Amino acid sequence: MFFHNFKYAFKTLIKDRMLLFWTFAFPLILGTFFQMAFSNIENSETFQVIPIAIVDNDAFHNHTFLKEAFQEFGKEESKNQLFAIKYTTKEEAEKLLNKKEIDGFLWIEENPKIMVNANGINETILKYVVEEILESEKIVKNVVSFEAAKYITEQTSDEEIYKIMAEVGKNVLKMQQENNPTIKDETSANMSYTMIEFYTLIAMTCLYGGILGMVSINHHLPNMSSNGKRICISPTPKGKLIFSSVLSSYIVQLFGLALLFLYTIFVLKVDYGSHLSFLILLSFLGSLAGLSLGIFIASVFKVNENTKIGIMISITMFWCFLSGMMGITMKYIVDTKLPILNKINPANCITDGFYSLYYYTTYDRFFYNCIRLVVFSILLLFIAIIYLRRQKYDHI
Amino acid sequence: MKNCIEVKNLVKEYKNVRAVDDLTFEVHEGEILGLLGPNGSGKTTTINCILSLLKFSKGKIKIFGKNMEPNAYDIKKDIGVVFQEVAVFEELNVYDNIDYFCGLYIKDKTKRKVYIKEAINLVGLENYQKFLPKQLSGGLLRRLNIACGIAHKPKLIFLDEPTVAVDPQSRNNILDGIKKLKEDGATIVYTTHYMEEVEILCDRIIILDKGRVLASGTTDELKKLANIEEKVTIEGVEISSTILEEIKQFKNVDEILYKDNILFITYKKGKNNLSELMDFLKTKKVVYNKIFSERPTLNDVFLELTGKELRD
Numbered sequence: 001m002f003f004h005n006f007k008y009a010f011k012t013l014i015k016d017r018m019l020l021f022w023t024f025a026f027p028l029i030l031g032t033f034f035q036m037a038f039s040n041i042e043n044s045e046t047f048q049v050i051p052i053a054i055v056d057n058d059a060f061h062n063h064t065f066l067k068e069a070f071q072e073f074g075k076e077e078s079k080n081q082l083f084a085i086k087y088t089t090k091e092e093a094e095k096l097l098n099k100k101e102i103d104g105f106l107w108i109e110e111n112p113k114i115m116v117n118a119n120g121i122n123e124t125i126l127k128y129v130v131e132e133i134l135e136s137e138k139i140v141k142n143v144v145s146f147e148a149a150k151y152i153t154e155q156t157s158d159e160e161i162y163k164i165m166a167e168v169g170k171n172v173l174k175m176q177q178e179n180n181p182t183i184k185d186e187t188s189a190n191m192s193y194t195m196i197e198f199y200t201l202i203a204m205t206c207l208y209g210g211i212l213g214m215v216s217i218n219h220h221l222p223n224m225s226s227n228g229k230r231i232c233i234s235p236t237p238k239g240k241l242i243f244s245s246v247l248s249s250y251i252v253q254l255f256g257l258a259l260l261f262l263y264t265i266f267v268l269k270v271d272y273g274s275h276l277s278f279l280i281l282l283s284f285l286g287s288l289a290g291l292s293l294g295i296f297i298a299s300v301f302k303v304n305e306n307t308k309i310g311i312m313i314s315i316t317m318f319w320c321f322l323s324g325m326m327g328i329t330m331k332y333i334v335d336t337k338l339p340i341l342n343k344i345n346p347a348n349c350i351t352d353g354f355y356s357l358y359y360y361t362t363y364d365r366f367f368y369n370c371i372r373l374v375v376f377s378i379l380l381l382f383i384a385i386i387y388l389r390r391q392k393y394d395h396i
Numbered sequence: 397m398k399n400c401i402e403v404k405n406l407v408k409e410y411k412n413v414r415a416v417d418d419l420t421f422e423v424h425e426g427e428i429l430g431l432l433g434p435n436g437s438g439k440t441t442t443i444n445c446i447l448s449l450l451k452f453s454k455g456k457i458k459i460f461g462k463n464m465e466p467n468a469y470d471i472k473k474d475i476g477v478v479f480q481e482v483a484v485f486e487e488l489n490v491y492d493n494i495d496y497f498c499g500l501y502i503k504d505k506t507k508r509k510v511y512i513k514e515a516i517n518l519v520g521l522e523n524y525q526k527f528l529p530k531q532l533s534g535g536l537l538r539r540l541n542i543a544c545g546i547a548h549k550p551k552l553i554f555l556d557e558p559t560v561a562v563d564p565q566s567r568n569n570i571l572d573g574i575k576k577l578k579e580d581g582a583t584i585v586y587t588t589h590y591m592e593e594v595e596i597l598c599d600r601i602i603i604l605d606k607g608r609v610l611a612s613g614t615t616d617e618l619k620k621l622a623n624i625e626e627k628v629t630i631e632g633v634e635i636s637s638t639i640l641e642e643i644k645q646f647k648n649v650d651e652i653l654y655k656d657n658i659l660f661i662t663y664k665k666g667k668n669n670l671s672e673l674m675d676f677l678k679t680k681k682v683v684y685n686k687i688f689s690e691r692p693t694l695n696d697v698f699l700e701l702t703g704k705e706l707r708d
Contacts, residue, residue, distance in 0.1 A: 004499040008488065015487035222449050226483030230544070233447050234500035235473035241500075393450055 001236050002244045009219070010248040013212055022313075023212060023256045027205040028263050034201060035268045038194040049084045050122040053096055053105035056087040060108045065137040066130070070106070073129065082129065106130060144168050196351075198270055200325040202279070203350035205260050206286030207316040209253030210294025214312060216245040217298035217384075218305050223393050225305075242388070246295065253287045275357040278366060285373040286350040290316075292380040293346070299384040299391075319347035349373050397424040399461075400552055400583040401446060406455035408441055408607070415441045416452070417607035423552075423585055428578055430598035431587040434702050438607035439587045440480060443554050447477065459552065473501055476550030480557045482541045484529050490516075490540055491525040494547050501548035515547035518573045535566030542570060546577060553577060555586045559593065571596060591694040601694075603701055610701045615694060622692040622700055624650060626669055630659040630677075632685030639680055646672070 013019060054060060060067060074085035086096065093105040097117055104116035104126045114130055116123040147168045152161055220242050222229040231241060261280070264270040272279055293315070297308050317325075322345055324331035331351070334342045342348040353369035360366075401423040408416035416438045423429045431439045444450040446457050448466045457464045459471050484493045494512050502508045516522055519539035529537060542558055555574065559567045574597060578584060586598060594601055595615050602612040611621055625648070634657060643661065644652055648669055653660040663669045670689045677684070 001500070001503060004496075004503075008485075008492065008496045008499075011492070012485050012487045226479050226481040227485060229449055229479060230477065230483045230497060231500065232449060233472055233475060233477055234497070235469040236500050237467070237469070 002240055005236070005241050006244040006248050009216060009245040010252065012219070013215070013249060013252045016215070019212060019215060022208055023205070023253060024259060027201055027208070027256070027260050030204075031198065031201055031260065031264055031268060034194060034197045035270075038197055049081055050125060051084045051086075051102045052126055053086045053088050053093040053102045055090045055093055055105060055107040057090075057108065059110075060106075063108055063112070065140075066106070066108070066112060066133055069129075069133045082125070147171075195270070196324065196328055196355075198264060199351045199354040200320055200323060200347070202257070202260065202283055202354070203286060203323060203347040204316060204320045204325065205257055206253075206283055206350055207290035207293060207319065207347060208313075209249070209256060209287050210290040210292070210297070210312055210316070211309060212249035212253050213246055213291040213294030214298040214308055215294075215305070216249045217242065217295050217388075218308070219245065221298070221391075223302070238388070246291065249294075250287065250291055253291060254284070257283050257287060273358070278357055278363075279354060282350060282353045282366070282370060282373075285370055285377075286346065288377045289346040289349070289373045289380075292377040292384070295384045296380040299387040316347070319345045323348035323351045343372070344376070346373055346376050349376070399423065400425045400459065401585070402456075402458040403442070403446065404456045406442065406445060406452060406457065408438075408445055408450065408452045415607050416445065419455070419604075419607060419609060421602055421609060421612065423583060424600075425583055426578070426581060427599040428574070428584040428586055428597050430594040430601040431585060431604060432589075432591075432594060432601055432698060433587075433604035437604045437702075439604055440556055441607075442604070443477075443556055443585065443587070447475070447554070473548075474551040476546045476548065476553045478542050478545035478553070478555045478558050480560065482529070482537050484537075484540055484544055486529050489526050489528050490521055490532070490543075493529070493540060494543050497544040498547040501550075511547050511549060514549075515543040518546070518576060519543045520569050535562040535569075538562050538566060539570065539573075542573065546582075549580075551582060553582050553584045555584060557588050558586075559588065559590065567593075591698060595694055603698060605702045611697075618694060618697050619692055622697045623664060624662050624692050624696060624700070625665045626663040627690045627692065627696075628661045628663070628670055628673060628687065629690070630661075630684045630687045632657055633659055633682065635659060635682055639682065643673070643676070646676075 054070060070083070070085060073082040075081055086102065090107055093107065096102045097105060097115060100117070103120070103122040104114055107113050107115060112130060112134065114127055116126065148164050151164045218224040218228065220228055220231055220238065222232040265272065294312060297312050301308055301311060322330060322334050322341060331342070331348065349369045349372045353366050356365035356369065399422045404420050406416050406419040407414065419442060433439050441450065445452045446464065448464055460474065462468065462471055464471055485496065488496060491512065494515055495508065498508050498512055502511060516525065519542050521536065521539055521543060524532060524536060529540065532540060538558060546553055559570050562570065571593060574584065588594060600612065600614055601618055603610045611618055635654060640652065640654055643649065648663045648665055649661055650664045651662040661673070674687065
């Protein structure tokens with residue numbers, strides 16, 4: 001009887017077009033929109049190498065600091081490449097600037113000078129870089145002089161002064177390199193703006209699966225459908241029927257989730273990084289929370305099926321909104337102003353669990369979110385069971 | 397005769413309305429009992445209470461001699477219900493729908509296959525087994541609804557207006573199927589608004605109104621309850637108001653109605669009413685196309701008992 005009901009509950013769910021749309025197609029459509037919308041934003045924000053020219057004269061070659069810095073910033077195929085540099089004469093540089101083939105050029109006579117034609121970001125970057133190099137040069141020179149002065153007396157020969165200056169200079173440069181903070185991103189592209197949206201999308205899909213649970217319960221309620229009446233007068237215990245139907249809903253929901261993962265990974269080329277197994281675990285628990293929510297709404301609210309679906313979608317969208325679906329700022333605002341709201345928000349538990357995988361080196365916060373989802377699910381299921389057991393109908 | 401259902405002093409109240417008012421009746425094993433009543437008379441509410449789908453305020457209900465409760469699974473396994481609304485899954489085809497509902501009663505797959513085939517044959521859906529409900533006509537859908545309710549061969553069947561909105565061909569098929577179920581030994585509780593169906597099918601009839609039994613008995617017993625003896629209809633007649641007044645004064649005439657050249661005369665009792673009338677018309681030289689006399693029908697009894705005013 002259990003498998004008989006399970007088989008037909010499964011068959012009914014996967015043939016229901018409305019359900020297929022909300023649980024299977026809608027997340028895929030939304031994911032495609034996210035990819036189209038946000039990947040363009042990210043591409044537009046990607047740094048482009050700035051085309052510049054440097055007047056190739058003796059003054060430039062003698063200016064060790066500028067020369068070495070621009071050699072570093074101009075290295076092709078390097079991650080640090082900032083500029084595409086053409087070494088040329090001053091006249092040629094002016095021509096290139098007029099033709100807008102370059103954004104500016106560096107020209108050293110007595111002092112370094114920058115020639116630009118506009119006041120854009122690229123021109124500002126060029127000015128800023130040159131000023132920074134010159135400033136650093138000053139600092140290094142001052143530190144070297146100060147440090148070297150400790151070792152130089154009136155008796156120190158010119159040859160020894162040269163050696164001391166060279167040694168101090170080396171040490172200062174070494175110190176500067178060691179103290180220079182570096183940011184190492186171990187997660188590659190996993191926490192981009194688009195990824196945040198995808199994590200919320202997964203959370204939404206998990207919770208939308210609750211519609212499946214809700215429909216399953218409605219099939220067994222005599223006040224919701226004629227089928228419910230027919231099933232209710234059958235000699236099969238209600239608990240057995242409901243459990244098998246809910247199980248089939250959960251499996252259909254997991255199919256929907258698997259489809260979303262496959263679609264985003266293989267079609268939209270989303271990179272979930274090295275934590276995919278944890279993502280899947282959290283999605284399973286998120287789906288359980290969604291299912292419980294659906295069962296809860298179906299059991300507790302005595303309204304028609306369309307109204308119940310409306311309630312389910314509204315709650316889900318609201319929770320996703322609070323957890324940052326329409327902008328991560330909302331999550332931050334709720335976290336700071338009303339943190340309890342996000343603690344009981346299953347959409348936030350799911351997304352927060354995802355973020356925690358990339359922001360923290362331990363899994364404490366991840367498992368904390370997992371536990372919150374389990375508690376949330378158990379609580380809603382418990383209330384739903386109490387309602388279902390006590391339900392007696394005055395009207396059908 | 398053994399009772400299949402016993403309903404004693406059943407009361408079902410909604411806030412300020414008493415939908416079923418101290419209702420007592422029995423259904424005998426192997427009979428078809430017709431439950432008649434205008435809209436809102438409490439027929440469906442009574443069935444829902446008997447099936448434990450609704451909680452009721454007072455009373456006792458026994459089926460097969462046992463108290464009926466929501467978890468009385470040993471009673472439920474022998475009950476089949478065909479609801480007024482079609483109760484099938486839109487996503488499942490004809491065969492799967494019957495298999496699903498039959499499977500809630502019959503575990504054995506081989507036995508179930510045989511039962512499903514028999515149910516499909518009974519309602520004449522052999523050529524539609526792979527059709528989805530939305531692909532079926534209204535009549536075919538009603539037949540599927542019946543097949544889903546009776547495929548498990550229940551001993552007691554509730555048929556709640558199973559022929560609503562179906563064409564005459566489908567209706568005949570359904571009525572034949574119900575007779576076959578009775579022949580196979582099922583006890584049937586049948587509700588409908590179609591009097592001719594009740595006259596054809598039912599062994600006994602209960603007329604309900606406002607949740608109470610107004611009358612019960614066989615068709616002939618109920619017809620005797622009617623206050624009228626005979627109805628005479630004269631078609632294609634032109635008649636003056638003076639003559640109409642004279643007819644009204646006849647000894648046994650209860651009511652007359654003249655409309656569109658048709659005259660309806662209702663007699664309370666008496667004999668030779670028709671010949672007396674024809675003689676009178678002859679002396680008055682009134683011509684007509686057709687004249688005929690009828691005995692009261694179940695419909696007349698029903699209208700007399702429940703009143704002629706429109707119901708919600």
